[in-house]
Amino acid sequence: MLDLKxxxxxxxxxxxxxxxxxxxxxxxxxxxxxxxxxxxxxxTEALKAERNKVSAEIPKLKKEGKPVxxxxxxxxxxxxxxxxxxxxxxxxxxxxxxFVAKLPxxxxxxxxxxxxxxxxxxxxxxxxxxxxxxxxNHVDICTRLGIIDYERGVKLSGNGYWIYRGLGARLEWALxxxxxxxxxxxxxxxxxxxxxxxxxxxxxxxxxxxxTDEVYWVDSEDGDKKRAxxxxxxxxxxxVNMYAGEIxxxxxxxxxxxxYTPCYRKEAGTYRAEERGMIRGxxxxxVEMVQYAHxxxxxxxxxxxxxxxxxxxxxxxxxxxxxxxxxxxxxxSMARTYDIEVWIPSMGIYKEVSSVSNANDYQARRNNTRFxxxxxxxxxxxxxxxxxGLATSRVFPALIEQYQNADGSVTVPEVLxxxxxxxxxxx
RNA sequence: GGAAGCGUAUCGAAGUGGUCAUAACGGGCUUGAUUGGAAAUCAAGUAGCCUUCACGGGCUCACGAGUUCGAAUCUCGUCGCUUCCGCCA
Numbered sequence: 001m002l003d004l005k006x007x008x009x010x011x012x013x014x015x016x017x018x019x020x021x022x023x024x025x026x027x028x029x030x031x032x033x034x035x036x037x038x039x040x041x042x043x044t045e046a047l048k049a050e051r052n053k054v055s056a057e058i059p060k061l062k063k064e065g066k067p068v069x070x071x072x073x074x075x076x077x078x079x080x081x082x083x084x085x086x087x088x089x090x091x092x093x094x095x096x097x098x099f100v101a102k103l104p105x106x107x108x109x110x111x112x113x114x115x116x117x118x119x120x121x122x123x124x125x126x127x128x129x130x131x132x133x134x135x136x137n138h139v140d141i142c143t144r145l146g147i148i149d150y151e152r153g154v155k156l157s158g159n160g161y162w163i164y165r166g167l168g169a170r171l172e173w174a175l176x177x178x179x180x181x182x183x184x185x186x187x188x189x190x191x192x193x194x195x196x197x198x199x200x201x202x203x204x205x206x207x208x209x210x211x212t213d214e215v216y217w218v219d220s221e222d223g224d225k226k227r228a229x230x231x232x233x234x235x236x237x238x239x240v241n242m243y244a245g246e247i248x249x250x251x252x253x254x255x256x257x258x259x260y261t262p263c264y265r266k267e268a269g270t271y272r273a274e275e276r277g278m279i280r281g282x283x284x285x286x287v288e289m290v291q292y293a294h295x296x297x298x299x300x301x302x303x304x305x306x307x308x309x310x311x312x313x314x315x316x317x318x319x320x321x322x323x324x325x326x327x328x329x330x331x332x333s334m335a336r337t338y339d340i341e342v343w344i345p346s347m348g349i350y351k352e353v354s355s356v357s358n359a360n361d362y363q364a365r366r367n368n369t370r371f372x373x374x375x376x377x378x379x380x381x382x383x384x385x386x387x388x389g390l391a392t393s394r395v396f397p398a399l400i401e402q403y404q405n406a407d408g409s410v411t412v413p414e415v416l417x418x419x420x421x422x423x424x425x426x427x
Numbered sequence: 428g429g430a431a432g433c434g435u436a437u438c439g440a441a442g443u444g445g446u447c448a449u450a451a452c453g454g455g456c457u458u459g460a461u462u463g464g465a466a467a468u469c470a471a472g473u474a475g476c477c478u479u480c481a482c483g484g485g486c487u488c489a490c491g492a493g494u495u496c497g498a499a500u501c502u503c504g505u506c507g508c509u510u511c512c513g514c515c516a
Contacts, residue, residue, distance in 0.1 A: 041478065045485045052485090055497050059445045068496085075496035247475085370475095379475075 001206075001365040002103050004096065008034055017106040020113035020327035030099050037092040044085030051078050102209070104332035105362040111327040111336065118326035119339075125310065126319035128343060133406040137346030138397035139277040142168060144408055145426055150277065160267065160282040167426050171399075171412070172285065174419035175392050176260055179287040179312060183258040183389065186308065188289065191259040193238035196229035201241045204367030206333030206359065207233070214266050231264035235288035236386040240359075243292065244367035248382065250374045254301055255292040258389060260285070277397055279344070279351060284393035291385045292369070295361065298383035302358045305387040306338050309354040312390055315415045318402055319343040321350055335360045340390075342398040353394045356387030 007014050011027040018025055054075060061068055112118040142148035147168025153161040164172045184190065196218060202208035207215075216231040232238055239257050248255070263286050278284070289308065293301040306322070313320050320342040330337040334357040341350035361381035364370070370379040403411045409427035417424055 038478070041485085045478070048486090049484055051497075055445065058497075062445090072496045077496095079496065 001362060002100055002106065003361075003365065004034065004100055006106075007031070007100070014106065018104065020107050020111065021104050021330070021332075022115070022328040023104050025103065030096060033092050033096055037089055037096070040085055040088050040092075044082055044089065047078050047082050047085065051075065051082065101203075101366070105206070105330075105335050105359060107327035107330060108336045108358075111325075111330070113328065114326045115328040116326070119329055120324045120326075122322045122324050122338070124319075124321045125314060126317065128319055129345065129402050131345075131404075131406075135345055135401065135404060136408070137276070138344075138400040141400050141404055141408060141410065142277070142397075145410065147171065147426065148278065157282075160280070162278055162281065167420075167423070170420050171416070171426070172392055172396060174412075174416040175390075175395060175399075176285060176287060177419045178315070178416055179389055180258070180260060182308070182312060182315075183287070183289065186256075188256040188258045191235075191239060191242075191257050193232075193235060193242075193259055193261065195232055195261055195264075197232050197237055197241075198229060200244070200367070201232075201237050202230060204241045204244055204363060205237045206331075206363055206366060207237060210332060216264050216266060232261060233265045234263050234286065234386075234388075235259040235261040236290060239288065239290035240363050240384050240386065241367050243369045243382075246369065247379055248292070248369070248371040250294070250371050253292060253294045253371055253382065254297070256289070257291070258287055258289045260287045262286075263391075278393050279347075279397060281393060284391060286391040286393075287389050289387045289389040293383045293385060294371070295380060295383050298358055298360065298385060301383070301385050302336065302356065305356045305385055305389070309340050309356055309387050309389050313340060313342070313353070313395075316395070316399065316413050317415075318395070318398055320353070320398075330357065331355075333357075333359050333362050335362065342394055343402065344394075344398050345401045351394045351398070352391075353398070354388035354390045356385075358383065358385045 002014070007027055008031055011031060015025060015027065054071060058068055058071065061071070112120070139148075139150065143150065145167070147164070147166055149163040149165050153163045156163070180190065199208060202212065202215070211233075215233050217228050218231065238261070239259055242257075243255075262283050264283050267280055267282060289305055291298075291301045291305065310322060320340055323339045323341060325337040325339055337355055337357040339352050340354040340356075342353045343349075344351050360383050363384045364381040369382050369384070371382050372378070373380050399413065400410055403413065405411060405425075407427070409425050412420060412424050412426060414424075
């Protein structure tokens with residue numbers, strides 16, 4: 001959520017910033033509405049002040065036995081005016097809120113405008129693996145090894161679901177454990193949040209109202225979405241709302257968390273045929289990192305999260321790259337996003353395994369997460385940052401393909417072997 | 428799922444239509460006094476939001492609606508908590 005003050009004070013600047021994200025808005029109406037709202041508010045509050053004053057005098061007059069009937073008539077009139085004024089203010093406020101809630105975040109100044117084509121590769125890690133044999137895709141390899149059961153996954157839940165089994169399940173679990181242990185070593189607090197969340201979480205994270213149709217809803221028998229629960233599409237949605245409405249001690253910042261959860265997404269629409277296997281599913285595993293940072297130090301927090309995600313990938317020895325996203329390719333809530341993309345040999349492209357973002361105060365404003373500034377004693381909004389660390393659903397196939405051998409076996413990356421009882425080869 | 432009770436500041440809690448919202452009373456915390464230092468004691472201070480150039484004004488007693496000249500207080504709805512009962516991987 002943007003600060004309305006920012007808009008009323010310098011609408012042209014906000015307009016230009018949002019345009020970088022491809023969001024074209026006109027603020028003239030909303031500014032006029034806000035002005036009118038303030039005017040009515042001033043009038044209504046003057047009436048309230050009068051009512052409060054007179055109300056305080058009534059018991060005194062009654063005690064003295066003076067007549068109060070005339071006062072009552074006047075007060076009734078004031079009461080009606082106040083009710084009308086409040087209704088008007090509410091109506092305007094609701095309209096303003098709805099408008100502002102739909103605006104995306106302002107991108108950081110250094111971002112290029114435009115979409116994907118303006119993303120910039122910052123760094124490439126490792127090299128594209130060369131195969132002296134005909135390399136296979138991960139679906140064929142996994143099926144042959146019996147470590148992913150795509151067909152029976154579909155039998156259970158339909159298209160977009162698969163079953164990890166045997167060494168596949170263990171490899172998946174090894175990845176997650178490797179991520180978890182790394183975060184623990186870095187001093188992050190481990191969180192296992194509920195997987196079903198209330199509407200307010202989706203709103204606070206900035207995903208609703210835009211994406212209400214792209215998550216799975218449960219327990220909505222009366223059809224009221226505000227009361228139903230949805231399956232979290234990422235642990236960020238939970239982590240970023242843990243302190244909603246609270247005022248945090250400045251000493252506690254930065255707060256660093258990570259959570260493992262499956263992520264549930266509708267991913268509606270048809271995908272290109274090449275997105276086979278586990279590249280895009282309705283349920284995938286992810287370890288998510290979140291930081292609550294002091295606004296003056298959130299850029300450092302951002303760099304830390306990017307560094308951590310890269311370190312995890314480097315540890316696995318995979319070929320990948322780090323990109324800085326153009327303004328229009330960042331998600332709506334985010335001021336800045338770097339993507340980590342892994343090379344999928346069979347597809348000949350890089351696929352996202354981690355997205356690290358700084359929301360600045362956008363999410364904190366939506367869910368009212370503040371801290372008390374020690375120097376001024378005033379409250380300020382925190383900055384929230386998140387990053388995958390990492391999502392397995394792309395790492396797994398990349399690993400299978402990049403580590404495949406001529407005989408169809410797959411070498412287990414060294415860093416994962418301790419988590420798999422020392423196993424070095426899946427065959 | 429059923430029944431009852433409850434929701435007031437940092438915590439416990441008083442207030443049952445106006446003179447009780449910076450909010451009684453008590454605890455905690457901060458500062459000061461006292462002390463060699465501490466404990467104990469004493470004193471002072473311990474919301475957030477909106478609005479205004481400012482002085483000031485307004486709002487908030489879980490949330491929302493209603494009754495009333497006036498609501499923390501009465502009525503209804505929603506949410507949450509506690510206890511008891513039922514069910515249960």
